[in-house]
Amino acid sequence: MSALTLQPASAPAAIAAAGPRPSFLEEVRERSGTEFSLCYQCQACANGCPFVSAMDYRPNQVLRLVQFGMREEVLQCKTIWVCVGCHTCSSQCPMAIDLAALMDTLRLLAVEQGVPVGKPNIIDFHEEVLRSLEKYGRAHKLGIMLGYKRQTGGWLQDLDVGLKMLAKRKLELFPSRVKAGGEIADLFRCYWRESR
Amino acid sequence: MNKRQNGYPEMDFSYFPGCSLATTAAESNQSLMQAAQAMGFNLLELPDWNCCGSSSAQTMCRNLSLGMAARNLSLAPPDRPLVAMCPRCLHYLRSAQKCLQQAPLTRRELEERWGRPINVEGEVIHFMEVLVRHGLDRLQAGARRSLKGLRFVPYYGCTLFRPPRLKNESYFEGEMENILASLGAEPITHALMYRCCGSFLSATDPEIVTPLVNEIIDSAAAAGADCLVTACAMCQLNLEIRRTGKTRIPVLHFSETLALALGADDYEKWFVRHIVDPRPIITKLVQAA
Ligand code: SF4
Ligand code: SF4
Numbered sequence: 001m002s003a004l005t006l007q008p009a010s011a012p013a014a015i016a017a018a019g020p021r022p023s024f025l026e027e028v029r030e031r032s033g034t035e036f037s038l039c040y041q042c043q044a045c046a047n048g049c050p051f052v053s054a055m056d057y058r059p060n061q062v063l064r065l066v067q068f069g070m071r072e073e074v075l076q077c078k079t080i081w082v083c084v085g086c087h088t089c090s091s092q093c094p095m096a097i098d099l100a101a102l103m104d105t106l107r108l109l110a111v112e113q114g115v116p117v118g119k120p121n122i123i124d125f126h127e128e129v130l131r132s133l134e135k136y137g138r139a140h141k142l143g144i145m146l147g148y149k150r151q152t153g154g155w156l157q158d159l160d161v162g163l164k165m166l167a168k169r170k171l172e173l174f175p176s177r178v179k180a181g182g183e184i185a186d187l188f189r190c191y192w193r194e195s196r
Numbered sequence: 197m198n199k200r201q202n203g204y205p206e207m208d209f210s211y212f213p214g215c216s217l218a219t220t221a222a223e224s225n226q227s228l229m230q231a232a233q234a235m236g237f238n239l240l241e242l243p244d245w246n247c248c249g250s251s252s253a254q255t256m257c258r259n260l261s262l263g264m265a266a267r268n269l270s271l272a273p274p275d276r277p278l279v280a281m282c283p284r285c286l287h288y289l290r291s292a293q294k295c296l297q298q299a300p301l302t303r304r305e306l307e308e309r310w311g312r313p314i315n316v317e318g319e320v321i322h323f324m325e326v327l328v329r330h331g332l333d334r335l336q337a338g339a340r341r342s343l344k345g346l347r348f349v350p351y352y353g354c355t356l357f358r359p360p361r362l363k364n365e366s367y368f369e370g371e372m373e374n375i376l377a378s379l380g381a382e383p384i385t386h387a388l389m390y391r392c393c394g395s396f397l398s399a400t401d402p403e404i405v406t407p408l409v410n411e412i413i414d415s416a417a418a419a420g421a422d423c424l425v426t427a428c429a430m431c432q433l434n435l436e437i438r439r440t441g442k443t444r445i446p447v448l449h450f451s452e453t454l455a456l457a458l459g460a461d462d463y464e465k466w467f468v469r470h471i472v473d474p475r476p477i478i479t480k481l482v483q484a485a
Contacts, residue, residue: 082404084394084395085254088390107255108255121400121401122401126396129250133247138246138247139215176218183309183310186309187259187264
């Protein structure tokens with residue numbers, strides 16, 4: 001290792017930076033099945049995305065951050081959580097880059113690596129849905145809404161919509177459940193193991 | 197509505213309702229059952245089905261998402277296609293199939309756990325595909341009401357319209373127009389037909405979704421439509437609960453439009469579940485007839 005000390009002063013930083021970069025790139029590339037080096041920043045993706053105004057980075061910028069290997073920046077951004085996976089970007093990209101798959105992969109990496117989440121209310125919602133699925137095997141929307149509001153403290157926000165839905169019997173009071181509850185519980189074991 | 201009245205043999209399909217059609221969008225389920233029956237399609241509900249996993253499982257854990265979809269596949273008998281109405285459910289069920297085809301070990305592990313085979317080769321299709329492949333003649337033969345004069349925007353939303361990973365599968369651009377036009381309705385296609393409805397953001401961040409939904413509704417109004425028709429229950433709900441503008445245009449489920457044309461007479465039962473009253477449409481159809 002003594003050879004290292006003979007390097008010019010700027011080299012250690014360069015070496016350190018070169019270390020994690022390819023692995024993050026490769027990991028994202030492999031897991032998303034997307035070849036994003038083809039991007040030439042035309043921004044068709046961002047121009048088509050319906051939710052771009054609620055994002056902190058535009059979809060093409062997220063892609064660029066990945067290219068630069070900026071793992072933390074990208075895994076902690078809001079954009080990956082705001083993205084609903086509507087595939088509008090993917091279907092408009094002239095280079096056929098599947099950005100929705102890229103976003104999917106980045107969300108999973110953020111969950112797996114336990115980084116601070118850029119849009120916590122959205123992950124709270126997903127967890128509330130999963131709690132319902134674990135209990136009943138199906139989504140009980142009233143329970144999800146109540147649980148989610150309890151977590152986020154937004155009881156009054158949206159009350160009118162909730163009441164309208166109740167009045168139209170769009171929110172069932174009682175959940176319907178899967179009979180083979182054991183099979184469902186069993187599926188969730190992997191989830192708690194992997195995410196906690 | 198007699199099953200055999202039009203002389204077509206009955207056909208059996210396994211049917212995956214999914215959480216929305218089983219609850220929030222029960223009107224879609226009821227009208228789908230009626231329409232299917234009138235065309236001689238038996239939709240046999242998958243026994244003890246569970247949620248397809250939805251975007252929440254997909255986001256939080258791949259194994260969970262795969263497992264939930266795979267359990268449904270394990271409940272589907274291999275001798276008939278599995279039909280879904282919700283485009284997202286369809287997407288997750290199909291993705292799980294693809295994944296299990298490429299991962300025989302995972303497949304075997306799950307099969308051993310459940311003690312039954314997983315149907316990884318069988319067809320998983322949207323009801324629209326059943327119609328296009330087997331139902332166009334049946335629909336014509338069974339039609340009891342003309343939809344003449346009904347100006348509708350075929351609202352596909354995002355998922356039914358070609359998610360790239362499944363792009364080798366058939367997709368449905370244009371089919372909703374073709375089917376409903378054959379019943380006399382008039383498609384209006386210069387509106388925001390493919391704009392995403394907001395999905396789960398409608399629950400978490402309504403202030404992001406409301407202006408977008410208003411834009412979709414306004415585009416339909418500006419084009420002179422009487423209603424929007426959608427094949428996705430989540431789209432239908434979001435378009436109804438998140439609109440705040442002055443324009444009130446009903447959003448019908450695709451299945452409701454079919455059932456109406458096929459002569460269903462208990463439409464009042466489903467219509468009361470709508471937040472924007474669709475009855476003016478009936479008035480218009482009656483006047484046109
Ligand atoms: S549309 Fe494709 S090529 Fe253009 S900026 Fe987005 S990802 Fe890059
Ligand atoms: S998939 Fe995500 S990033 Fe792409 S257009 Fe839809 S919301 Fe925007």
